[in-house]
Amino acid sequence: xxxxxxxxxxxxxxxxxxxxxxxxxxxxxxxxxWVLADTGAEINLLxxxxxxxxxxxxxxxxxxxxxxxTVSGQSRMVDLKVSVGSFQNIQLSFCWLENDSARxxxxxxxxxxxxxxxxxxxxxxFALFKNPEPS
Numbered sequence: 001x002x003x004x005x006x007x008x009x010x011x012x013x014x015x016x017x018x019x020x021x022x023x024x025x026x027x028x029x030x031x032x033x034w035v036l037a038d039t040g041a042e043i044n045l046l047x048x049x050x051x052x053x054x055x056x057x058x059x060x061x062x063x064x065x066x067x068x069x070t071v072s073g074q075s076r077m078v079d080l081k082v083s084v085g086s087f088q089n090i091q092l093s094f095c096w097l098e099n100d101s102a103r104x105x106x107x108x109x110x111x112x113x114x115x116x117x118x119x120x121x122x123x124x125x126f127a128l129f130k131n132p133e134p135s
Contacts, residue, residue, distance in 0.1 A: 004085035025081040041107030046094040071102035
């Protein structure tokens, strides 16, 4: 099983989190951004402004689930190609939010179906192991 390690990223003097430098692609456009690997999130979230940078048009995508909680609003379902470390061009679905109230993040549906994550808080690093493709 192949894997790649990442250091936690310093957020404040007292807080480091598992952010991953990631390339998101849609058609011919790409955006490089920090994405939080959030094991507490159900779905992958894409803030509105990041979708615009990828050339997305809100009306071109089917409705997604109503997002609630600290982040709320309408969403659209968007499939993007994602490159994470040495893992290239993995297709993931995102809920593209109608606002920028959420950070860009990877959640259980889709991301953690492709990867197994090992978090080592003591050493401030984490590893992603690629799940083998079903045959």
